[in-house]
Amino acid sequence: MSDDAPPLPRQREPFSLTNLAIDALLIVVALLMLLPLILLIGNAFKTPQEMLAWPPNFLPQNPTGENFRAVLADTPLLRWLFNSLVFALLSTAAIVATSALAGYVLAKFTSRILDVIFVVILATAIVPFEVYMIPLYFQVQKLGLLNSIWGLLIGYLVMSFGIFLIRQNVKASIPDELIEAARIDGANEAWIFVRIILPLIRGPIGALAVLAFFQAWTAFTWPLIVSTTTESYTVEVGLALFQTGFTIDLGRLSAASALVLIPSVTVFVFLRRSFVQGVASSGLKD
Amino acid sequence: MGKGLKIDRRRLLGLGLGAAAAATIAKPAIAQAPTLTVWSGYPEMEPFYRRVAEGLRGRVSGLTVNVQPIPLRQHEQRLALALPSGNAAEVIELGSSTATRYVEGGFMQKAPAAVTTAVRDASRYDPFFARSGSFEGSVYGMPLFRGQGALFYNAEMFTAAGLSGPPTTMAQYTEYAEKLTKRDGSGRPTVTGWSLRLGGGGQGIAEKFWINMHQYGGALVRQNAAGKWSSGYANEAGRRTLAQYLENVHTKRTCLIDSPADAEAFQRGQTAMFIRESWVIGDTAKKAPDLKYATAPLPVGTIVAPVFLYTPATGAKGDLAWQFAMASNEPENLVWLLDNVGWLPNRRDANYAPVIAKTPQLKAFVDMPQGHTLFELPAIGPVEEILTRLAERLVRAFANASLAGNTAGIDAMLREAAAETDQILRREGLYGA
């Protein structure tokens, strides 16, 4: 993280045994965290016979691509990936839009009504989705949106944490004087938001986007009840149902899972820097 | 002149082509774009429905059939949500015990006269199926296949243990299990003698328990003369059944809670015998084609879970759906079903002999001995809840070593569970001793 050069507790930069030990420890921890995923990918290349071997081989002895071929041929995996992707992107867009606007207003406009609104929003943040999922389902059903990405989206249009994050950030990093100055210059409120505020909160918006994207990407319970047709599954649901037949084929399931890892990992590795910086600049400590 | 004409001609040509294209696209769309969606709870049935659709395409031009099989639990869940709201597929495959609540609620369509006649034709279907698919004197479901239990046993292991044939009494099941169990140095079984259903998802555990209890003359729930229901397992039959599980798990240790179980274990040679439905045959043919195994009827009788095809009451495509249901029951399709999927077709007048000759394991399911008794899950609303709750209690009891050989403890457990069953029945207004 040489790029964001934060103020650091001063270290003796030259060789240090302590640092070496810490590095060694962190490498072990990092590898342990990745191990399940590595094993999963390893399993994806195993033949059915090797899956049953004892003691288990940590990595395949005779790697085969058969599992991948079978999964791509027998399941609409790409379709599921597409659904997940569209759902996650739309959800991200909706959450970013609502959070940016509401977060800004709640940070910079003072009024008792707005305070009440903020408390209500915060309170709903801790209500687990599963609590109100069933009535929400009936709403989606009434609208005729079951088995569609729109139906999925209805459960993921807003994110209380997002509003909180933007509000804290705007409060901490944008001085009132800046907005007042613009008003004195005759700028209207919408212009101020779009031209002044938005560019200043790009960082936290990026971080929020990452969180929102993966929240939708890893959603499980909601898609499980809203999507009941094979074509409308998201990846999570498709994979979960894949393995509840009479007997499971772990090799194939691992192959499907390994394929699903690719987009998650790619997206995160690309967005990591902006994500960490975004959260960092959001003044979470308030 | 030339130029203008050229353009005109091109334009005309374009228009003409466009119109023609529009006509070809629009025609089937307006007249009838015959599409059918089939919802199934058995992923292995997909090729069967595709095959039926293929055959039907010759008669219904342009027919598209969309088969959507998902695991049974999710299938039931989507029906719970979709049927009352009118979002269900046109063809619904469902076991009669689960379908009853929808039929009673008016969500399923009555079969047309031709289907009713066919279903009631005793030369085609045992009257058992006509009854099971009917409500208040009308046929609602087209019989298709059934789940039915029997014993699967590993022939080589039996020979090696000096056993010449399958067990024929419940006492022999335990006795054989002991002989068949192979153990490591510490006495833990490496091959279980008799794989009992001790864990896994929910109601199956209670169903398997019922199958064993049926051999002792018991039933999980009983109906009285007035049509009311009550629990039927806090008694001698229940006690003996549970005692046998516990004896095998804890006393003789022929099968442990965490032993590999079910079809998977059988196919890998990790268990010598187990009770399961006929689909294991098709599954084994795919996954362990070299396994030498045989099947045998259970000592007294077994469970039958008939599965039907229904169509929703609100469906505009009822006629097509029934046409599909009838086509699915053509002998040629059913023979293919038995041969390739392994579920047992219910139609009796098709010629299954060649398939059975090829796969002798099917015999135990088709030719049942004289006096073999069959039972099915009661068609009452809370049946799943009753089974699931009992299953949870059974799982706990199976793991409880202190219950082994402890008749008082077993009785107490059964009494408590039965009280819960009765309570559920009471709540639904179905209870009557």
Place this chain on the structure above:
Amino acid sequence: MLRRRLLVFALLALLPTLAVYAWVRIVPIGEVIWLSLHRWNLMSRNKPFIGLDNFVELTRDPLFLDAIVNTTVIAFGVVAVTVPLGLILAALIYHRTRARLAGFYETAVFLPHVVSLVPAAMAWKWIFDARLGPLNAALGWFGIEPQSWLFDPVLAVVCIIVLCSWQTLGFAVVIFIVGMKNVPHVLYEAARLDGATAIQAFRHVTVPMLRPIVLYVSVVTLVSGFNVYAQGFVMASDTQGAPGRLVRVLVLDMLENAFRNYRFGYAAAEAVVLLLVVLGLTLIQFGLLREKGGRS
């Protein structure tokens, strides 16, 4: 006081968000509470009002009680693992911010958080598998008896806690690192001048300064712990998995009552209990952290 024109803009700007909130949050939550006082099987038109009967029945329902105990143990277990471990890891990674591998540490720790749940749960299920899994094989190297991880009532819950912690840890670490970056540097300087070791500085500077963030992460982790479902769903989903009861969690029980037993009022009552538990715990957590803050 806010000028009228500004208030109008503020309310107009909030309107879409508020409308969505009302539509997808507030109304459904209200409906759940209303539904919990009724008996409804989804199909019948009449929904008789039965007062608190559903709640009374819940107090006697062994499956629900099992579920709530399991869920509570899992939720608190995940917090107990994630928060301290997350703090330590964050401190170490932060300490090595300038190291070449810092990005790798962060990515490796955070990746499990963004990986789809089901593949992750499947991988762990294989790891824990008594007969085929590498965990028992690895234990074997040290001469430890193989354990039937998913079949023992205690171990099965431990497995779920491990799985959930593995997934949550990265989120906690990243948030903690961010918090550490925001701790004013002068405080460390002061601690160093007072002769504090790095560990003492962590204990007396970092931890107290991070209290609000610790609170936030604990609440989020606890709430998500109470929603655990997919993990149990995958672990108990076939005959080789754990017996259903061992990992029966609240959401699973709720969905089963709703969609399998057709008891929507009863399932709603469970949802209301979940709501009350989460609300109560959040309030307690806020109270606790505040109190501690006052004392130090």
